[in-house]
Structures are given as structure tokens and as C-alpha cells.
Amino acid sequence: MRALRPAAIGLLLLAACVSPGPLPTLVPTLGPDETAAITPAPGETRPPPATRAPATPTPSPTPAPVTLIVCQTDEPLSLYLYGDDVAARAGIMEALYDGPIDVVAYELRPVILEDLPTVENGGLTLTTVTVEPGDRVVDAVTLQVVQVGEGVRLAQADGSVITYTGSAPAPVVQVSAEFRLRPGVLWSDNQQVTAADSRFSFEAAAYYDTPASKFITDRTQAYEAVDTLTARWTGLPGWRDRDAARRFWSPLPRHLFEGVSPSELRQNVDANERPLGWGPFVLQEWRKGEALTLVRNPNYFRAAEGLPRVDRVVFRFGLAPEQILAEVEAGGCHLGSQATDFTGLASQLLERGAAGALAPVFAPDTAFEHLDFGIAPAPDYRRPAGLGVFADARVRQGLAYCVDRQALIDELQAGVGAVPDAYVPPGHPLFAADQVTRYPFDQARGRQLLAEAGWNDADGDGVREKDGDRLVLDYVSGPEDSAYRQRLAGLLQTQLRACGAELRLRWFAVDDRGQGLYAPWPGGPLFGRRFDLAVFPWRAGLEPPCELYLTSAIPDDLNPAGANNPGYSSPAFDAACQRALTRFDLAGRRAAHAEAQAVFTRDLPSLPLFFRFKAGVAHPDVSGYALDATARSDLWNIEMLGIR
Numbered sequence: 001m002r003a004l005r006p007a008a009i010g011l012l013l014l015a016a017c018v019s020p021g022p023l024p025t026l027v028p029t030l031g032p033d034e035t036a037a038i039t040p041a042p043g044e045t046r047p048p049p050a051t052r053a054p055a056t057p058t059p060s061p062t063p064a065p066v067t068l069i070v071c072q073t074d075e076p077l078s079l080y081l082y083g084d085d086v087a088a089r090a091g092i093m094e095a096l097y098d099g100p101i102d103v104v105a106y107e108l109r110p111v112i113l114e115d116l117p118t119v120e121n122g123g124l125t126l127t128t129v130t131v132e133p134g135d136r137v138v139d140a141v142t143l144q145v146v147q148v149g150e151g152v153r154l155a156q157a158d159g160s161v162i163t164y165t166g167s168a169p170a171p172v173v174q175v176s177a178e179f180r181l182r183p184g185v186l187w188s189d190n191q192q193v194t195a196a197d198s199r200f201s202f203e204a205a206a207y208y209d210t211p212a213s214k215f216i217t218d219r220t221q222a223y224e225a226v227d228t229l230t231a232r233w234t235g236l237p238g239w240r241d242r243d244a245a246r247r248f249w250s251p252l253p254r255h256l257f258e259g260v261s262p263s264e265l266r267q268n269v270d271a272n273e274r275p276l277g278w279g280p281f282v283l284q285e286w287r288k289g290e291a292l293t294l295v296r297n298p299n300y301f302r303a304a305e306g307l308p309r310v311d312r313v314v315f316r317f318g319l320a321p322e323q324i325l326a327e328v329e330a331g332g333c334h335l336g337s338q339a340t341d342f343t344g345l346a347s348q349l350l351e352r353g354a355a356g357a358l359a360p361v362f363a364p365d366t367a368f369e370h371l372d373f374g375i376a377p378a379p380d381y382r383r384p385a386g387l388g389v390f391a392d393a394r395v396r397q398g399l400a401y402c403v404d405r406q407a408l409i410d411e412l413q414a415g416v417g418a419v420p421d422a423y424v425p426p427g428h429p430l431f432a433a434d435q436v437t438r439y440p441f442d443q444a445r446g447r448q449l450l451a452e453a454g455w456n457d458a459d460g461d462g463v464r465e466k467d468g469d470r471l472v473l474d475y476v477s478g479p480e481d482s483a484y485r486q487r488l489a490g491l492l493q494t495q496l497r498a499c500g501a502e503l504r505l506r507w508f509a510v511d512d513r514g515q516g517l518y519a520p521w522p523g524g525p526l527f528g529r530r531f532d533l534a535v536f537p538w539r540a541g542l543e544p545p546c547e548l549y550l551t552s553a554i555p556d557d558l559n560p561a562g563a564n565n566p567g568y569s570s571p572a573f574d575a576a577c578q579r580a581l582t583r584f585d586l587a588g589r590r591a592a593h594a595e596a597q598a599v600f601t602r603d604l605p606s607l608p609l610f611f612r613f614k615a616g617v618a619h620p621d622v623s624g625y626a627l628d629a630t631a632r633s634d635l636w637n638i639e640m641l642g643i644r
Contacts, residue, residue, distance in 0.1 A: 065311035090633035096277035197251035363627035376567025398449030432594035480507035568605035
């Protein structure tokens with residue numbers, strides 16, 4: 001899971017035209033035979049007719065290449081694998097490199113690998129090794145790389161954790177995964193893609209000044225090229241890496257760059273502007289500030305399947321979202337890439353789509369807005385409604401029934417999206433639809449639960465009271481100058497006021513310093529646990545992010561980077577979530593995640609409001625275009641895109 005904070009938690013925070021179709025074939029036709037015999041007059045002789053050479057047929061014109069034009073606002077600075085990693089280059093990278101592993105529909109799919117390693121197929125193994133004081137391990141709780149010593153938590157193969165004490169050797173789990181490349185995958189210069197290319201890429205990623213996260217490489221004990229097509233990853237002892245099946249590094253062409261240092265690679269013109277790939281297309285031309293043209297790769301490993309379906313792809317840069325819509329309608333663009341943010345034009349997309357001028361495509365995003373209840377605030381925090389207001393689950397549940405989440409979706413997302421029941425999107429394969437508690441919009445039920453919890457409006461002023469405290473709640477969000485945030489806050493303020501709760505809006509700058517919204521414990525309002533209600537986005541990964549709400553994730557003096565800002569603590573939830581995070585078999589993970597969702601939605605420390613959405617736009621003649629919630633780019637299947 002990747003959270004939406006910067007730092008430890010991570011904040012979510014050319015002139016080209018459509019190619020004409022092939023010209024009609026012109027079949028030459030012969031006129032009447034000019035050599036037909038003419039009967040001469042009596043006594044007249046005529047010379048024999050001149051002999052004519054056979055007519056040469058005119059060849060048919062070569063059909064124009066089928067060109068797909070993709071339009072987007074921004075242009076990348078680099079196409080080096082570890083260079084300018086921005087959304088603007090995502091679609092281009094999908095064209096140059098296919099995979100090596102796709103992430104589609106919340107699941108991993110091997111592309112240039114024969115399979116993905118699992119416990120079931122033997123490609124993923126958990127072994128118990130022995131460590132001694134001073135050995136490097138990953139602490140099972142903090143996930144920090146430490147030396148074995150007093151108090152270090154060591155993960156075991158069965159999912160349990162022991163705390164090291166003394167000086168004797170101790171057991172700890174170690175995870176390894178083996179990957180085998182498909183035979184016949186070639187670089188576009190016709191050289192074989194090998195495991196050594198992947199090892200070369202790992203070395204570049206791990207290099208100290210390569211601008212890539214070192215979280216995984218720092219927790220890697222070994223990454224080896226076992227043979228030409230086989231790579232093996234081994235994690236440091238103690239790291240029960242649930243994502244071990246993804247520990248295959250995207251290859252770099254060692255035969256071109258062997259002997260070039262990672263620092264030099266970052267400046268290398270070929271690596272940055274003329275990269276070699278194995279995907280469906282190769283780079284033909286890059287006119288900076290205008291367009292980038294790719295052409296069919298004759299060495300593509302799926303060429304025998306008739307792929308890719310177009311001959312060329314042209315990426316046009318520098319167009320605003322509204323310009324792209326007009327160009328798609330006029331035929332100057334076939335696709336408006338998701339790399340351009342169309343979410344603010346959802347209403348226009350729907351209207352113009354209904355008129356048949358273009359084909360808008362939507363998909364849920366993995367980012368979700370949520371309303372957090374301050375169950376366990378910081379000891380020195382004072383709130384108007386009393387410190388224990390959210391200790392009673394009926395108050396949390398009552399307020400949840402009072403929130404019309406579909407109205408939020410209609411107002412803020414033009415109706416695109418569905419009301420979520422948990423921190424897991426409805427389309428996720430691990431969503432436990434039959435075990436979650438649901439909170440449909442029902443103000444009568446909400447008022448009833450609030451009254452049962454002792455909150456009533458005795459004086460008729462529209463705000464409930466209990467034991468002399470008014471149900472006045474401080475609502476924390478940011479930034480204040482965001483029209484989106486203001487609209488969301490205003491809607492919630494109105495909806496909850498209808499049930500007798502008054503919201504006081506408190507706005508903070510969106511940063512992680514000082515008292516910024518995302519500042520860590522103890523200074524920030526969210527992770528300093530100084531709020532009544534809070535709204536901000538989290539981004540989930542492939543795995544349901546139950547770890548956000550573990551007791552061990554509550555931010556405090558010992559854990560200032562904790563993510564559990566509501567302060568929720570449930571032994572039942574903790575147990576289920578920990579099982580889900582440590583199981584490697586799908587059946588076990590599914591059962592544990594379902595149990596965690598059941599407990600969470602019953603206790604309701606946080607109300608998921610809605611998942612954000614992705615938007616792309618296509619010309620009606622384009623086929624195969626499919627947005628996906630988890631894919632790196634809307635062009636994840638670019639080899640399948642065609643033009644009718």
C-alpha cells in the first residue's frame with residue numbers, strides 16, 4: 001500500500017493530421033484495338049499496322065500506414081528507465097516496453113515472463129535461516145533494516161513474530177522468488193533479452209545517485225542471473241515481502257551499456273532520447289516540444305499474432321484538455337491520454353459522448369476520499385463535544401447514515417463512481433461484499449442512533465447536546481483555496497447539520513512540515529490526532545490497505561510516522577489484518593481480508609466517501625481502448641489498439 005503523504009506516508013498527494021486511408025486502386029484499361037483490320041479499297045495496298053508493345057500495368061499505390069495519434073498536455077524530459085518518471089511518459093514507455101509485468105484489474109499478469117512465482121507453483125519460497133547478533137535483518141514491525149540485537153522483532157515462516165533477546169543464534173524467515181523469461185523476447189536490435197539485462201537494471205536502480213526509491217534494493221540480499229533466462233531475488237532475512245512476485249527488474253540493454261556507470265547512463269543521449277526496448281514499437285523521431293513518433297517493431301515477440309494493430313503511433317504534446325476534446329471530435333487526435341487530467345471535464349465528456357462525437361472512458365482510481373472519526377485524540381487535545389464523543393460506535397454509525405455519498409459523487413464527479421462499503425473498491429477481487437456492514441443514506445436511522453447514544457436536540461436549535469456538550473465538531477482538511485475541498489466540506493456540513501451535528505471548518509496547508517495537514521506526530525492536525533472529523537485521500541495498492549488501521553500504526557511518540565490517525569484499536573481487526581499481510585496463499589489471504597473488512601465496517605473508525613476516477617477519451621473509430629484502475633497507463637494494451 002502507498003499512502004498519500006510526502007515523506008514517510010507519501011502524499012496523494014507537432015502539427016500532425018490523421019493519415020488518409022489508402023487511395024483506390026486504379027486498374028489500367030485498354031481502349032478499342034487500334035490495329036483492327038481495315039478493308040482497303042480495290043487495288044490499294046496498305047502498309048502493315050505498326051506493332052505495339054504490351055501495356056505495362058500501373059502498380060497499385062502503397063497503402064498509407066495506419067497511424068494512431070495520441071494527444072496529451074505534457075511532454076516527458078527523458079525516456080531513460082530511471083529518469084524522468086512522470087505520467088507524461090507512461091504511455092510511451094508502454095509502447096517501447098511491454099510489461100515486464102502488467103498490473104490489471106488489481107492483479108499481476110506476466111508479459112515477458114513465463115509465469116509469476118507463487119508458493120503453489122514453487123517459484124516463491126519461504127525458508128527459515130539462522131541469524132546472529134550484528135547480522136542485517138528487517139525488523140518485522142518497523143520494516144527498517146537493522147542489525148540483530150536486543151529487542152529486534154524477527155518474522156517467522158508461520159507469520160508469527162519473536163523478539164530477539166540474549167546473544168544466541170535465532171531463526172528468521174527469508175523469502176526468495178525465481179523468474180524465467182519467455183524465450184524469443186528480443187531487443188528491437190534483434191539481441192536476446194536476458195536475465196543479465198535484468199541484473200544490470202537492478203544494479204543501476206540500486207546505485208546511490210540513481211533517482212529511484214531504494215526501499216526494495218536496500219532490503220534485497222541478492223539479485224542473480226541464474227542462467228540466460230532465469231533471475232532470482234532473495235530478500236534480507238526477516239522481510240516477509242508480500243510483493244515478492246514483483247521483484248523482477250525491468251531489463252536494460254547490457255550489450256549496449258556495459259561499462260557505462262549508472263551516473264553516466266543518466267546523462268547518456270541514447271538511454272534518454274533513443275532508448276532500446278522490446279515492445280510493439282520503436283522510436284523513430286522525437287521533435288522536442290511538438291511530437292514523438294513510434295513505428296512498428298519488426299522484432300516484437302508477439303508479431304506473429306498480428307500485433308501491433310497499427311503501424312505508427314504519434315504522441316502530440318502541448319494541448320490543453322479542452323483542445324484535446326476538440327481535436328478528438330475533429331479527427332486530429334484518436335486518443336486523449338489519461339496522462340492529461342480530464343476528471344474536471346467529466347460533465348462535458350458525458351454530454352459529448354452522448355452526442356456520439358467522442359467516446360469517453362472512465363475507470364475507478366485507487367485513491368479514495370474518506371471521513372475519519374477522531375476516536376482517540378492526543379491527550380492534550382480539547383474538543384467542544386467532549387473527548388469521548390466517538391468512543392461510542394453508534395455516534396460514528398449515526399453520522400455515517402446521515403452522509404449522502406451518492407450526492408457527493410453526483411456533485412463532485414458528475415455521477416461517475418459508486419458508493420464504497422470499505423477501504424477496498426467494489427471491483428477488487430478481495431472485496432468481501434457478503435461480509436461488510438453497509439451504511440446507505442438514511443437520515444432517520446442516523447438520528448435514531450445518535451439519540452440512542454444520548455445525543456438529543458432538547459432546545460430545538462438544530463444542534464444535539466449531551467451532558468451539556470453540544471455536537472459541534474471540528475472538521476480538518478486542506479488546502480483552503482481548493483474549490484474541490486470547499487465544495488466537499490460544504491456538502492458534508494449541510495448533510496450532517498440535518499442530523500443535528502454542526503461542523504466547524506479548519507483549513508491547513510497541504511504539506512508535511514510544522515503544523516501542515518500531513519505533518520507527522522505530534523505537530524500536524526491529522527497525524528498529531530488533533531481533529532474531530534477529517535477528510536483527505538489515501539491511495540490503496542493491489543492489496544487492501546488494512547495496515548492503515550492497525551493499533552501498531554497509531555501515531556505517537558514511539559511511532560511518529562504512524563498512519564492510523566483515528567486512533568482506532570481493535571484486537572480482532574489487528575489479528576485478521578496481520579494474517580492477511582503475512583499469508584502468501586490466496587485462500588488464506590482472502591479469508592483474512594474478509595474478516596478484517598467485516599470488523600472494520602462494523603466498528604467504522606472511518607467512512608469511505610468515494611473512490612476518485614480516471615478519465616480518458618477516444619475517437620469513436622478507435623477499438624481496444626480500456627482504462628484500468630491499477631494499470632500504469634491507459635495505454636497498457638497499446639499493441640491491441642486499432643482504428644476501424
